[in-house]
Amino acid sequence: MNELQIALALIGALAVIAVVIYNRLQERKIHRRTEASFARPERDVLLDEEPGGDALTRPDSGLFEPLSEDAHDADPGMFHGRDVQEPHFGDTEILLDAALSEAPSQPFAIAVEELPGSAAPVTQTRQPPAVAAYDDAIEFRLVLKNLDGMTAEAFEAAIMHAAALAKPVRWLALPLGSPVWEELSPHSGKRYLEVQAVMQLADRDGPAGKQDLAALCSLSEELAHSQGWQLRCDDLDEAVQRAASLDKFCADVDVQIGLNIVARGSAMLPIARMRREAEAAGMRLSATGAYQLLDNRGEVLFMLGNREPRAFSASNPHEPETKGVTLLFDVPRVPDGVKNFDAMVTLGRKLAHEAGGLLVDDNLRPLTDVGIEKIRAQLAQIYARMEARGIAAGSRLALRLFS
Secondary structure, three states, X not given: OOHHHHHHHHHHHHHHHHHHHHHHHHHHXXXXXXXXXXXXXXXXXXXXXXXXXXXXXXXXXXXXXXXXXXXXXXXXXXXXXXXXXXXXXXXXXXXXXXXXXXXXXXXEEEEOOOOOOOOOOOEEEEOOOOOOOOOOOOEEEEEEEEEEEEEHHHHHHHHHHHOOOOOOEEEEEXXXXXXXOEEOOOOOOOEEEEEEEEEEOEEOOEEOOHHHHHHHHHHHHHHHHHHOOEEEEOOHHHHHHHHHHHHHHHHHHOEEEEEEEEOOOOOOEEHHHXXXXXXXXXXXXXXXXXXXXXXXXXXXEEEEEEOOOOOOOOOOOOOOEEOEEEEEEEHHHOOOHHHHHHHHHHHHHHHHHHHOOEEEOOOOOEOOHHHHHHHHXXXXXXXXXXXXXXXXXXXXXXXXXXX
């Protein structure tokens, strides 16, 4: 072995030692930081019940009946939930998924343009983007920790069983030697300093029950006990109270607004003409058989469906006539809601004009400027309540809650 080889070997050994020392210092630093993050706030605003009771069950979201100026004796601050079958969208439902973007569990490579004078393109390695952190406004959390690291594979069974629980569960993981949280993948081959399992406390099916919260804790306790890991669970009774409070708030603001375009007398509306107007307004026919107007995130702002029990068909653009169509607006899922409601009203009026129909509410009463203004004012009240709660309409939190 010549002197050059000896020197290279020494340099390599020193580099390995330096990396080991650096990683150990980083692990200790992360450990201190995560221990400090266990401190809970003195007061959780979600434990303060909304005025009017502590209902534990979530009522069905109501279809808001627009108020016309003829309904002078109605309370303009009330929304009316009714057992109605209209509007019909065939056998469809609104696809309004709020899933977070999946972060890759492994670093991924990005090709960079070839640099002048270089023999080959340069490739840079970048860590996966961080996932959304635990949010105590809408989630219950348990934490698993081990300074020596926890293997990703050990979580596979727990993740599978948690997927069968009534409410969504996210698994957030902090790899050893990394400051960036990511979504846990049981097949990543990584070791984690800390893992958090977080369950959503409410959605449109109601609040999380104590049984599901306890089941998640039990799964994690069995895993932690078998592996010798540290475990901490949020208080179950407190989480049940937070879930009930959150669910009651959501039920109060979870409404939909339907505007109907119906034929006059015994006449019928031409479907082909209304489809052309919807497409001209930027709406696209979805797989569910309803036209949707999407924002730049791909989320639905409002939709147009047939009032009769058959969906619009892409294979039959020249469909026959119909007695009516409905524009539907999902209030808590739409950002800048008053503006987008106005856009829906404008389209509704145009559809009625072009098709020779009438713009009416669900009781077939004509909608006038006065009635539309009352709806607009009530929408502003709902959005103000959501802002005050810290759950803005159309935000990431709102899309998860109202899914």
